[in-house]
Amino acid sequence: MFGNMPELKIGHLRAKLPIIQGGMGVGISLSSLASAVANEGGIGIIAAVGIGMNGGAIEGDFHEANAEALRQEIRTARSKTDGLIGVNVMIALTDADRLIEVSVEEDVDVVIMGAGLPLKLPRFIIEKGFDNIRTRFIPIVSSSRAAELIFSHWGKKYSHIPDAVIVEGPLAGGHLGFKSAELFQAANTLENLIADVISAMKPFERQFQRPIPVIAAGGIYTGEDIYKFLQLGAAGVQMATRFVTTGECDADIRxxxxxxxxxxxxxxxxxxxxxxxxxxxxxxxxxxxxxxxxxxxxxxxxxxxxxxxxxxxxxxxxxxxxxxRGKFYYGFAFAGANAWRAEKIISVHELMDAIKNEFRHESRIMRPDKTQSRPCLAFDHA
Ligand SMILES: Cc1cc2nc3c(=O)[nH]c(=O)nc-3n(C[C@H](O)[C@H](O)[C@H](O)COP(=O)(O)O)c2cc1C
Known part of the structure; x- marks a missing residue:
């Protein structure tokens, strides 16, 4: 793996870059950020949580307001890109099934299911049948146990398994899939979790005769980080925090x-x-x-x-x-452990270029036959 980043394959989908932009609610990743990421070759994700509240107070049916706002946001994103667009749905939401239904009706490329174990699938998916649905389904887990539980449950109950799995480690922003006491345990580093989940997926790959891409998330900030996790066997990464400080991110400048x-x-x-x-x-x-x-x-x-x-x-x-909306007297910002590293607001295009360069640079340094010819640095002799 030298030079350019490889593409990410999920079922029939091909993303030019192995980068999924993590869904960020409420209203931080909508059509503007998602379409900008998709235009650069990544997978852009609209966060569905509370999406109907973005326009102000909701009068009437809260769930229907969310469903309609999500439909419009997907259509707006589609009007700005031919790239890959998905939706993040938190399973803990009371309207999770409805938001998944709208996403499938609108033919999004992926539905990413976070904040809860997606064991019971919405009835309309079963009635429609996976063969008639183009959308790919990807759960987020924080342990190999959770991954096994989801994959074996789907396998037994639906004779079908998710199309990929995102492993989110303890450095992520937003809600975390660990108890507070587990967050800083050595066994729970993303590096360890990725290895665990890759090996837990092997029996399912054999049983269902297809690869299961394992995607790393949480604290991945640079092209160097991406290189490291691809070397560890991840098929791609999900990144959120680094996309917040872009011009296209849908949040207020504050x-x-x-x-x-x-x-x-x-x-x-x-x-x-x-x-x-x-x-x-x-x-x-x-x-x-x-x-x-x-x-x-x-x-x-x-x-x-x-x-x-x-x-x-x-x-x-x-x-x-x-x-x-920038009203911090009444609220607060979720952020990943690397949020402090941002120095300025740049465009998604500039960010993707920077990440590609970081990746290329790292792949050159780490290339085994190049390590010998690394230029001598002053401190090498100190
Ligand atoms: C502001 C913010 C909001 C988030 N909202 C959601 C969300 O609505 N649903 C979800 O599954 N994950 C959410 N996340 C988690 C991200 O999608 C992502 O997996 C994680 O932050 C990756 O780590 P990173 O931010 O260090 O790149 C959020 C993260 C941030 C920073």
Missing amino acids: FKEMYLDCQESDLRIIESPVGLPGRAIDNEFLQSVVEGEKKPFKCPWKCLRTCNFEKVPYCIAKALILAR
């Missing part, structure tokens, strides 16, 4: 500036009302939650299966949608 202004020490783990830990940039809003100043609220939506709105101190959907 959201992107939170990333530019933060320090490494500002990134912290929070206990989210979703019932999972999450990584975010610390701010006054999060401080006031810790200090117990936020109180249980009324909930007009019940958007999450796992949120007990009478007990949790704030509405996470509201906090995230307001942060997306």
Whole structure:
């Protein structure tokens, strides 16, 4: 693997670059970012969570507002690119099935299922039959156990398995698939998890007679990182944090500036009302939650299966949608462990060029026959 990045193959799909842009809710990755990534040869992902709230307060049916907004967003993305477009659906959402249904109706290339184990498939998929659906399905897992559970359940119940699997490690942004105590255990590094999941997929590859691409996510920031994970056997990577500081990212400029202004020490783990830990940039809003100043609220939506709105101190959907609009007094920004590294806002085209160069450079340095002829550096003799 020397020089250019290889393409990513998922079933019949071919992405020119092995990069999936991670779905970012609420409203951080919509049609603008997703189509820009797709135009560069990656897979652009629209985050479906709370998508109907982007235009302001929802009056009427919350679920139908989300479904309609998602449909429009997919169509807008399609109008801007011929590349590969997908949708991220959080399984913990009460309208997850409906959002998957709209994505399939709109023929998106991939549906990525995060924040929960997608064991029970929506009825319309079973009725339609996988052979009549072009969309490829990809769960996100944080352990080989979760991957095995999903693949063996689908295999037994549906005689079909997901088309690829994303392994998300503990350095990711947003909700994390670990208990807080497990986050920093050595066994849970992304490097270890990737190796575990690749070997856990072997029996399914044999049984179903097809390759299962394993995609690495969480803390992958540079072309060097991509090179490393491809060498470890990943077929591609999912990256989110690095795409936030692009001109095309769908968030308000103040959201992107939170990333530019933060320090490494500002990134912290929070206990989210979703019932999972999450990584975010610390701010006054999060401080006031810790200090117990936020109180249980009324909930007009019940958007999450796992949120007990009478007990949790704030509405996470509201906090995230307001942060997306730059109103940090009322909310906060999710971010991956590398968010502090961003220095300026650039276009997705410039970012992809930078990543390609980083990858090329790393592949040259790591090429075995080149290591001998590496130029002598001053500190080599120190
Ligand atoms: C602002 C933000 C919002 C996110 N929202 C979602 C989401 O709605 N659904 C999901 O499955 N993952 C979500 N994620 C996780 C990303 O899709 C991705 O897998 C992860 O952040 C990868 O790590 P990286 O950010 O270090 O590249 C989010 C991440 C960030 C930074």
